[in-house]
Amino acid sequence: xxxxxxxxxxxxxxxxxxxxxxxxxxxxxxxxxxxxxxxxxxxxxxxxxxxxxxxxxxxxxxxxxxxxxxxxxxxxxxxxxxxxxxxxxxxxxxxxxxxxxxxxxxxxxxxxxxxxxxxxxxxxxxxxxxxxxxxxxxxxxxxxxxxxxxxxxxxxxxxxxxxxxxxxxxxxxxxxxxxxxxxxxxxxxxxxxxxxxxxxxxxxxxxxxxxxxxxxxxxxxxxxxxxxxxxxxxxxxxxxxxxxxxxxxx
Amino acid sequence: xxxxxxxxxxxxxxxxxxxxxxxxxxxxxxxxxxxxxxxxxxxxxxxxxxxxxxxxxxxxxxxxxxxxxxxxxxxxxxxxxxxxxxxxxxxxxxxxxxxxxxxxxxxxxxxxxxxxxxxxxxxxxxxxxxxxxxxxxxxxxxxxxxxxxxxxxxxxxxxxxxxxxxxxxxxxxxxxxxxxxxxxxxxxxxxxxxxxxxxxxxxxxxxxxxxxxxxxxxxxxxxxxxxxxxxxxxxxxxxxxxxxxxxxxxxxxxxxxxxxxxxxxxxxxxxxxxxxxxxxxxxxxxxxxxxxxxxxxxxxxxxxxxxxxxxxxxxxxxxxxxxxxxxxxxxxxxxxxxxxxxxxxxxxxxxxxxxxxxxxxxxxxxxxxxxxxxxxxxxxxxxxxxxx
Numbered sequence: 171x172x173x174x175x176x177x178x179x180x181x182x183x184x185x186x187x188x189x190x191x192x193x194x195x196x197x198x199x200x201x202x203x204x205x206x207x208x209x210x211x212x213x214x215x216x217x218x219x220x221x222x223x224x225x226x227x228x229x230x231x232x233x234x235x236x237x238x239x240x241x242x243x244x245x246x247x248x249x250x251x252x253x254x255x256x257x258x259x260x261x262x263x264x265x266x267x268x269x270x271x272x273x274x275x276x277x278x279x280x281x282x283x284x285x286x287x288x289x290x291x292x293x294x295x296x297x298x299x300x301x302x303x304x305x306x307x308x309x310x311x312x313x314x315x316x317x318x319x320x321x322x323x324x325x326x327x328x329x330x331x332x333x334x335x336x337x338x339x340x341x342x343x344x345x346x347x348x349x350x351x352x353x354x355x356x357x358x359x360x361x362x363x364x365x366x367x368x369x370x371x372x373x374x375x376x377x378x379x380x381x382x383x384x385x386x387x388x389x390x391x392x393x394x395x396x397x398x399x400x401x402x403x404x405x406x407x408x409x410x411x412x413x414x415x416x417x418x419x420x
Numbered sequence: 421x422x423x424x425x426x427x428x429x430x431x432x433x434x435x436x437x438x439x440x441x442x443x444x445x446x447x448x449x450x451x452x453x454x455x456x457x458x459x460x461x462x463x464x465x466x467x468x469x470x471x472x473x474x475x476x477x478x479x480x481x482x483x484x485x486x487x488x489x490x491x492x493x494x495x496x497x498x499x500x501x502x503x504x505x506x507x508x509x510x511x512x513x514x515x516x517x518x519x520x521x522x523x524x525x526x527x528x529x530x531x532x533x534x535x536x537x538x539x540x541x542x543x544x545x546x547x548x549x550x551x552x553x554x555x556x557x558x559x560x561x562x563x564x565x566x567x568x569x570x571x572x573x574x575x576x577x578x579x580x581x582x583x584x585x586x587x588x589x590x591x592x593x594x595x596x597x598x599x600x601x602x603x604x605x606x607x608x609x610x611x612x613x614x615x616x617x618x619x620x621x622x623x624x625x626x627x628x629x630x631x632x633x634x635x636x637x638x639x640x641x642x643x644x645x646x647x648x649x650x651x652x653x654x655x656x657x658x659x660x661x662x663x664x665x666x667x668x669x670x671x672x673x674x675x676x677x678x679x680x681x682x683x684x685x686x687x688x689x690x691x692x693x694x695x696x697x698x699x700x701x702x703x704x705x706x707x708x709x710x711x712x713x714x715x716x717x718x719x720x721x722x723x724x725x726x727x728x729x730x731x732x733x734x735x736x737x738x739x740x741x742x743x744x745x746x747x748x749x750x751x752x753x754x755x756x757x758x759x760x761x762x763x764x765x766x767x768x769x770x771x772x773x774x775x776x777x778x779x780x781x782x783x784x785x786x787x788x789x790x791x792x793x794x795x796x797x798x799x800x801x802x803x804x805x806x807x808x
Binding site for chain 2: 209210211212237240241242243244245246261262263264265266267269270271273275278279280281282283284285286287365367368369373374376377378379380381384387388391392395396398399402403405406
């Protein structure tokens with residue numbers, strides 16, 4: 171069954187234990203300096219943001235219809251049945267279209283490496299496959315980050331919104347953004363405040379609407395161009411034959 | 421000693437090329453040793469710079485002259501354009517080779533460029549672009565090969581190329597059409613990033629139409645320079661007739677651009693005093709002025725004015741591509757990107773390399789086939805009459 175992460179910003183105390191657990195799981199260094207960075211990078215796959223005393227987590231949303239998976243020319247990204255969007259670095263050619271296209275600006279690059287790869291949170295796909303919860307959810311001391319079945323997570327988020335009228339902004343972020351994501355967030359502070367502006371429709375549709383016409387263009391184009399070629403050259407042939415005929419019978 | 425004297429005898433442009441080559445060699449060293457972070461000002465918020473925005477997007481567009489003229493001569497059978505056909509094909513061929521070279525610098529792992537051939541993702545625009553570049557470069561190599569075979573006097577391969585010429589030409593036109601438009605499709609995925617003056621579902625169409633216009637302008641540009649460099653007579657009536665096509669094309673392009681802007685209701689944005697507005701204005705002006713001028717016969721038949729119009733179209737085209745790929749993205753990505761010197765030097769070097777190779781090829785191979793080639797090389801045998 172499909173899994174999901176629920177992040178309730180009102181329960182978050184900004185302890186950043188999720189960041190530390192994430193770094194450990196991904197074999198990345200973690201110290202005070204890195205903890206102070208409030209943005210994703212190749213060495214920080216999740217970040218706790220704070221604005222006026224309110225917190226918000228940034229991590230890969232693991233979209234239902236991931237933009238990264240659709241744009242990658244070599245199919246390095248894949249949405250798994252359990253929810254995580256995984257990245258296969260052995261395929262990656264480094265075109266960085268995933269970074270350019272991601273509506274959440276999540277994939278990051280190893281800019282200073284000679285043989286760089288893209289880094290992003292993959293919802294702890296190996297742990298999930300083994301039936302465990304994500305490292306960040308396991309580390310969270312307050313239950314702000316929870317891990318569970320997608321349907322249960324959606325129900326719980328809705329329940330919390332209904333049970334506490336006025337406490338939360340009326341939105342489950344990730345329920346409908348770009349067609350839905352495997353990370354869902356609720357918060358007392360507007361998501362705009364953290365720079366989360368996201369289109370509602372799944373982005374891959376935008377390019378697919380054009381791309382699916384490629385076979386039509388090829389077929390119609392060949393017929394059309396071939397036809398034009400035939401007509402223009404046939405005209406020449408006819409003119410030549412006419413001239414020859416006139417010459418032979420003076 | 422002679423070497424030193426020869427070095428001092430270099431012309432200004434040869435000096436420029438030499439210096440750019442030295443700079444490019446150093447930049448290449450930095451690129452290999454320090455990675456992309458060492459030579460570009462790109463970052464996680466701004467992953468595509470001028471190597472994509474100029475070298476790839478503009479390079480491919482400016483190479484559109486080849487397929488446009490091939491279509492006119494071979495498919496529509498308009499014979500009078502034949503004298504400039506080979507030069508246009510050469511321009512396109514070099515353009516594509518340079519695009520691939522630039523791509524090797526920009527890709528994080530360039531030695532895996534072949535992955536797109538075996539690891540497919542047909543939903544990806546980039547996948548389509550990769551295949552189009554690959555196939556169309558092959559087509560261009562084949563379309564250009566007769567020039568080489570003629571020079572070498574190889575009759576058999578010449579016959580083979582002639583035998584497959586019709587499907588080859590049709591494939592070339594189709595691949596170009598797909599490729600030029602799909603570069604626009606690339607940007608359809610970022611409605612949240614690209615400024616509304618440029619983001620439109622019509623991007624593929626605009627990229628295609630403006631590429632055809634830029635291709636024609638480049639053909640005029642390149643004929644003008646060749647005529648000066650090789651002391652040949654300018655094919656003025658021919659270029660003037662292309663100027664007229666260009667005027668019609670530009671008018672169509674500008675009209676549809678504004679219809680699209682008004683349909684999407686973003687025209688009020690033009691009242692805002694922002695960088696985007698001014699750059700949009702510049703881009704439109706650089707297309708509008710030549711569009712108006714080229715409708716006048718007097719302008720078209722004046723070589724200098726015609727050349728100036730072609731340059732404006734090329735600049736307008738470049739501004740549009742940079743607006744879509746760099747300027748229009750900046751505001752939403754929250755960063756200000758200024759290319760590093762290494763990015764600029766390598767880009768300039770790619771351009772200069774194109775000019776240098778064109779000159780070299782035009783000197784030793786029968787590019788200007790319509791008139792008997794002047795004896796540029798005393799060892800050159802008399803050129804055969806060209807069948808194709």
